[in-house]
Amino acid sequence: MLLEETKKILKEAGWYEGRKIDISEHIKFLEDMGYEVFDALKKWLEEFGDLKIILEDEPFDDDNNYYTVEYSTCIKEIIGSYKKNINQDEKAEEKTIPVAEIANNEILVYISESGKFYTYEGLFDSNTDNFFNSTFAHDHCERPLTWIELGKDDHLDRYLEKSGQQK
Template identity: 40%
Template sequence: MEISNKTIEVLKNSGWYEGRKIDITENLEFLKERGFEVFESAKKFMEEFGELKINVEKIRKNGTTKVSKHSTCIKETIGVLNSLNFGLEEYVNEKVMLIGSLYDFEIDLYISESGRIFKSIGWVGDSVWEAFDNIINEKGTIIWDKFNG
């Protein structure tokens, strides 16, 4: 999949860089204390893309600027939640884990065991890169009633 230059630029401005691999030990302990099972796709995501605050600027037709704020900061995203089933597993037929939030904590972002990315209202991408490209460029995503897994 080809990723847009805008996506790469926004991620770099947020602190991401090629080969990024942060220490996630503290986050893994935080999640374990709350009963979360952290599978390999979630660990890889957190190592490369965790702890980013992603701000996407868009100039509206009237000339004003809108900023969409997204976060992959696990402690902020999960807060006091525990590992109760979020209900997505029945739609995607595999385990999912909360990994971030979109639009200033209005919509939750999840990763499945296979690495597909979902938000609380639908599919975002079959890979992390596809998901970031869709989010940052505000491409359409598929809502649950149209998603067939």
């Protein structure tokens, strides 16, 4: 369930309960980029696609410094500059497609066929409501799990193997 704080932020960006936008142009764009479009993505895009969220005065650090943070769910802007399909399919072990940029375009967020959200670091959230609540209502969030914690990163294994160490 979306928290009221989260709903307020999304509504300011143009979202409303029951929103269902035409995504046919997005589907064609994604397929032309080499993505296999799946139902969880379609449902998510219809309700949350094409939103730009700008939050001013977000806390930056413990010294009470503040800054503006931008978020986007505009698919063409998010992945349009890439010339190929970028995904986290291998590590997620299911199809993924980037659907959001957070932290001033620093982090791509991918939705998976099962509706989970990933970043390049690992599992970000388990569903849409948790994704938005943890992004906008910071005290209501799941702790992201890294690929290593998920057992999906063999970087440590390769390092230990090269150095002659064991796990």
